[in-house]
Amino acid sequence: xxxxxxxxxxxxxxxxxxxxxxxxxxxxxxxxxxxxxxxxxxxxxxxxxxxxxxxxxxxxxxxxxxxxxxxxxxxxxxxxxxxxxxxxxxxxxxxxxxxxxxxxxxxxxxxxxxxxxxxxxxxxxxxxxxxxxxxxxxxxxxxxxxxxxxxxxxxxxxxxxxxxxxxxxxxxxxxxxxxxxxxxxxxxxxxxxxxxxxxxxxxxxxxxxxxxxxxxxxxxxxxxxxxxxxxxxxxxxxxxxxxxxxxxxxxxxxxxxxxxxxxxxxxxxxxxxxxxxxxxxxxx
Numbered sequence: 001x002x003x004x005x006x007x008x009x010x011x012x013x014x015x016x017x018x019x020x021x022x023x024x025x026x027x028x029x030x031x032x033x034x035x036x037x038x039x040x041x042x043x044x045x046x047x048x049x050x051x052x053x054x055x056x057x058x059x060x061x062x063x064x065x066x067x068x069x070x071x072x073x074x075x076x077x078x079x080x081x082x083x084x085x086x087x088x089x090x091x092x093x094x095x096x097x098x099x100x101x102x103x104x105x106x107x108x109x110x111x112x113x114x115x116x117x118x119x120x121x122x123x124x125x126x127x128x129x130x131x132x133x134x135x136x137x138x139x140x141x142x143x144x145x146x147x148x149x150x151x152x153x154x155x156x157x158x159x160x161x162x163x164x165x166x167x168x169x170x171x172x173x174x175x176x177x178x179x180x181x182x183x184x185x186x187x188x189x190x191x192x193x194x195x196x197x198x199x200x201x202x203x204x205x206x207x208x209x210x211x212x213x214x215x216x217x218x219x220x221x222x223x224x225x226x227x228x229x230x231x232x233x234x235x236x237x238x239x240x241x242x243x244x245x246x247x248x249x250x251x252x253x254x255x256x257x258x259x260x261x262x263x264x265x266x267x268x269x270x271x272x273x274x275x276x277x278x279x280x281x282x283x284x
Contacts, residue, residue, distance in 0.1 A: 006089035010081050010119035015088055018120065029102045029110065036101035036159035037061045042255050043121065044130040046092040048082055050254065051075070053217045058098070060215075061156045067100060068113050085121055093126030095255050101159070129282045130257065137262015137269060140191075140249065141176035142240065143167040148181055148189040154212040167192045178251060178261070180240065181213070188238040189213040194251035194259065197222065198242065199273050205246075208235035218252040225280045243267075250274050257281055 009018045030036035039058055041048045048054070055075045062069050082096060099118040104110045146163045148154045163181065171179045171192060180196070183189040190196060190213030197219065198205045204226055207213055223233045243249060248269055249261035258278050260271035 006091050006094075006121045006123055008085055008088035009121075010085050010117070012117050013081065015084060029104070030099075030159050033108065034158060034160035035110070036099060037065060037067075038097060038099045038157050038159070040157075040254060041096040041098070042130070042257075043086070043092065043094045043096055044126070046086060048079070048096055049130060050217055050221055051079065051082075053220060054254070057157075057215060057217060058100075061158075062100065064152055064156065065158070067102070067115055081119060085119060089121055089123070091121050091123045094122045094124040096121050131278060131281055132257075133271070133275060133278045134259050137260050137271065138177035138251065139175070140243075140261045140264040141171060141174055141179045142265075143170050143179040143181055143192070145170065148183045148212045150184045150212055154183075154189070155209055155215045157214065164192055178259075182240075183212045185211075185237075186239070187211055188240060188242075190216075191251055194253045194256075195219040196238070197250040197252060198238065198246035199248035199250065200246050202273065203232040203234055204250075205234045205236065205238070207238050211237055216252060216254075218254045218257060222250075222252050222258065222277060222281065226277060229280055248273055250277070 005018055007018055008015055039054050041051060041054050043049070052075065055078060059069070086092070097120050101116050101118070102110050102114070103116045104112045104114050146166060148163065153160070167179050167181060171177070178191045178194065180191055181189050188196060188207055189211050190207070195206060195213060195216035195218070204223065206219060209215055227233055243264050244267055248271055249264060251259045251261065258274055258281060260274040261269055263269070
């Protein structure tokens, strides 16, 4: 089936038909200033996977961006809203999108603390397991026209995503499946839609949050589960040249789980540990 947003959405806690929802984008702070942030969550068998980690990131982002969330908006509040929306749409598989944006007049300085909460679900074809590994390894490139800024907003899922957009256009034009993004020190921060993990001597190595990549939920899940099964995990800065010393390159995000890289600048990679990690990831 084609991917499409299901008919019912949540707007500020109320269930509404998506087609009846109108909001003048030209006047919104999200459109004019990128004054928004979002969260994307995988839906499997009616459950928002790893929601506790997504909720932690929502709280952290809201605090850093000065969004004053109501005290009643705890983890159970969001779970109830998600359940309400899923029942209305009769959806069990796909991905949930939650967007927060300030809804107030003012220029750069907002006049008050009012904001909107928009929640939707996109239904997708499902499989027997939550995550499946790509059969063909990804072709990985480098995007260097823009860099990740060295401040905390680079670690958040904000509405300021032009670096990712332009990197994705570059990747498509140059026939790459993914591209490395770099920070101001010339080191690897992340990829366009994924965190990056190198496998070296069966240890999992990834850039720390101080390298200004996204504070990824799936990377945390993979590291936690890998450690429980005896793998060594490490965080330290990575240069592009370090990829040549890796036996595997793994990319992680919340929707796809784990993907493996098959080629980077002419070097080929296989995926034995990626397969093991995927098996661990799919265990209930």
